[in-house]
Amino acid sequence: MPESAPFARVQDLSAAFVRLVEITAPGIVTVQSNRSRSSGFFWRPGLIITADEALSEEGEIAITPPGGDPISAQLVGRDHTTDIALLRIGRADAPPLQLESPPVAVGALAIAVGTEDGAPTAAFAVVSRSAGPWYSLRGGEIDARIELDLRMRRSAEGGLAIDATGRAIGMTVFGPRRRVLVIPSTTIQRVAARLEKYGHIPRGYLGLGFRLVAIDDGGRGVMVMNVDPRGPGAKAGVHQGDIIVSWNGEPIRHVRSLLRALGPDSVGQTVTLGLRRGGETKDVQLTIGARPST
């Protein structure tokens, strides 16, 4: 039919997107927790990743694989700083999805695949932002800032963003004002591997309360406002009123830099803190502890 010829390319594009959903959907599951429904995907045999923010804080969790019945799932661990939660189910027959980290160009097409009641859902997007590593408001290290220009249904949170070649580039979650962010594959692999091994993401702990202060002779530091009597800071001999001006010889300009120095790998490390105490300078050795869960 000659009339259809001009539409052939649009039909090809449409068929290509249908195919992208077809190859992804078998790995996407519905995640149900107390008063919340979202999506998740098979990461490794028997292990499912979903968005932490969409998962209830308590109660039973169930997942529904494509076309199947709900199965009870156990929480392996969750990290609210990177919005990643790991679940386990008692069977490992579903094929995990391959996560990949190709370069993501602004303007590239992508599709967000989720589920609702065990049936796939899809949304079509343009990559609206693609930038380097960033830190979430809660201090989680996220390897790339990828945003999709798309209006996503709530139930699709925790699903996957698929690029035009069918590669899963990361998990779709909601950012500020319901913008859709992608938690990149690299971040998921790193965090989920830790969750699988330890059940949580350890964070460094000093046992000190800080406030940023300007120092009279110029520069900045953080003043110790309170000391946990059983914390690492107290053990190292840090006192209330001390001003910490350096960390392993590096000047401290922001509390933020302290927070970043207290990442998962910091626990057990010994650092040299440069203090100002009553106008005198003093170095102390502090062994970073693990933040107690409250």
Next chain:
Amino acid sequence: MALNVEDKGLANRLTALLTNIPGLRLVRANESPDVVLVLSTEVSTPADGDVPLTPRELEVLTLLAEGKSNKEIARGLGISVHTAKFHVGALIDKLDAVGRTDAVTHAARRGVIQL
């Protein structure tokens, strides 16, 4: 009770209002009160370039900056997880609206961060 209000006009109006309430008595200059009424001026005085935040938002911000989860924030403030989530969402939107997404810097300038 005693009043600690700088604004003279407001102090006089409050005094008039509180004088005739049964069971309530404003103390004399040399008496010690059971209750002191203080007018907080903190809400309306954000530091240079800071986003104006309510006292509750500031509390949430501090906990957020410490890397606390919604559940921990709820427990810390004695509110429900649902309410904590709402506050966190509103705060993130507010900071994002003015292009400031660094919770830690905000919180550390205004309060004490426990690390």
